[in-house]
């Protein structure tokens with residue numbers, strides 16, 4: 155909807171009304187058309203202002219309308235109508251002008267923004283391009299290189315940057331509508347010729363071809379198979395090379411191709427999934443809307459290794475006071491320097507003072523006595539963690555929440571060490587903790603709704619996307635990772651190389667293949683966990699039991715590499731070789747290829763040719779199958795939780811929506827059929843046995859992903 159008022163006698167004000175972000179729904183578009191007609195037809199009205207209600211100009215097209223039968227006036231002619239109006243039209247931008255919202259503003263003759271406003275064309279992150287003239291008007295307004303950067307990244311800019319770039323004409327700290335009305339009065343009757351952006355030529359840099367070539371190379375490198383960034387470059391190129399009307403045709407053609415693509419569906423699903431995880435619930439009945447968090451003013455971090463330092467930085471940067479505890483004096487000295495450096499670097503990047511005074515360091519655990527919440531981030535060792543939780547329970551003031559950054563140990567076992575297990579939750583950060591957006595908040599059997607709500611709130615306060623998950627080995631992310639890694643190892647045993655497996659996964663869109671990722675994070679991490687749970691054989695077994703654990707197939711390849719101190723990048727050798735310890739560039743290692751050949755010979759394995767499809771099927775379907783088990787076990791409340799965790803924490807390509815969404819796209823029938831096939835070939839790999847929820851979904855007619863929860867909740871199998 156849009157509201158029309160007349161102010162100061164001669165200014166028609168059109169207010170977009172569609173909470174929460176004044177998205178351009180059919181009703182809003184119709185409202186703009188009607189109100190523009192009215193303003194242009196009233197002889198007393200000399201100029202027009204367009205604004206949005208509740209301090210938000212416009213969040214763009216209504217994404218919920220995509221995929222429906224879109225009715226109502228189209229946006230392009232609506233914007234053209236504004237631009238060609240004989241009376242000046244001023245956009246009064248408060249809060250946000252994003253996507254179609256900014257395109258609407260670019261159709262206006264002038265733009266006034268509040269200093270706190272954010273502007274951008276983020277369509278690329280929804281698998282689209284700015285399809286209402288944005289790719290044609292923005293380069294004409296701010297130059298090709300600047301427009302390319304904004305459109306291909308989807309980055310939001312501040313009002314100050316928008317002014318500097320020339321997107322807005324004026325920035326104000328005062329009431330934006332009042333300023334816009336004043337401005338509209340001042341420009342009434344003046345020529346609009348220079349202010350109709352589409353009629354202006356597109357300024358060319360001298361090396362225009364090189365600019366586009368570089369942009370294309372950059373997006374292809376970054377996009378990892380995503381279509382939208384490439385189409386964005388092509389559309390801007392049309393602005394540079396074609397007259398406006400033809401450029402618009404090209405924009406429309408490229409937009410149409412994207413709009414119906416699977417990638418756009420995946421990215422739009424992912425947009426809503428990121429928001430859906432905030433509406434968490436637990437099987438015990440705790441919910442986001444009924445569980446009240448407790449305020450946390452002071453927090454403590456125990457253990458200042460890599461994770462503890464990152465967590466300290468994340469908390470301090472969000473304005474929380476942090477007591478940072480490290481009992482090892484040398485480590486404490488290093489941590490002080492490391493944390494200060496990170497805070498200073500972050501502050502420089504954000505143009506704010508560093509939050510150095512937010513952190514107090516101590517080598518005594520007693521320093522946590524007065525805090526509201528503790529995050530333990532010591533070494534992944536259950537006995538050590540148990541001892542710390544016993545101490546914390548005795549030391550902390552009543553009501554202090556006790557959180558652990560374990561990546562997979564049993565939360566209930568830790569809670570059992572304390573007097574108040576209801577105060578214990580997991581807060582599983584991902585490295586580097588001050589950078590990675592994901593936080594798994596793990597509730598145990600006894601965690602109170604308030605403890606979960608508080609951890610979730612701290613997560614959003616420090617800028618994380620927090621996902622509430624149940625307690626099991628590895629929680630959601632690392633539990634799903636296990637069968638994926640396992641398949642990759644088995645493929646090596648059967649004849650593949652790390653290079654082949656990584657190539658296939660990187661072509662699929664993963665940021666890094668499984669072996670390069672393992673080299674980066676360190677092979678010793680998993681080895682230590684496997685040793686702790688008794689999976690690593692005491693000495694190199696050569697007999698039939700070397701590749702069997704608890705009756706199932708097991709690959710000791712990772713253990714054997716660790717025995718050779720091949721821990722990955724840190725030791726300069728792992729699944730690949732590096733020029734030095736700490737080196738980053740992975741090179742194929744002839745030693746490893748020989749080692750694999752000898753290993754196969756030793757175990758009577760005959761190498762076979764493994765094709766790309768098998769690598770993809772086995773790695774991904776094993777992972778997806780575990781995802782269904784997680785849903786079945788109630789460890790994740792819905793597929794969105796798993797997908798958000800996997801995209802944000804494990805490099806799953808966003809344009810494929812997440813593993814569960816991908817399963818739906820491929821077809822649950824097909825996933826089931828392939829798993830049945832591979833399980834038949836490898837009966838000693840239980841992870842390949844299709845889980846009963848997958849069977850149940852297929853038996854229920856493979857409903858769309860937004861209906862899965864209904865099937866999960868049904869108590870009786872439909873088989």
Ligand SMILES: CC/C=C/CC(=O)SCCNC(=O)CCNC(=O)[C@H](O)C(C)(C)COP(=O)(O)OP(=O)(O)OC[C@H]1O[C@@H](n2cnc3c(N)ncnc32)[C@H](O)[C@@H]1OP(=O)(O)O
Pocket residue numbers: 174175177213214215216217218229250252253254255276277280282283284285286426429430
């Ligand atoms: C041919 C024309 C083509 C045009 C292309 C486009 O315009 S595509 C749309 C481009 N716009 C965007 O990509 C903006 C998307 N929204 C955001 O980035 C953020 O929501 C925000 C606007 C920056 C606000 O962020 P904030 O953190 O304050 O709130 P939420 O993200 O939680 O959002 C609040 C609720 O609003 C819903 N919502 C947001 N934007 C839209 C939208 N464009 N259409 C429909 N709904 C939108 C969002 O889903 C939240 O609702 P929930 O019910 O909680 O999901």
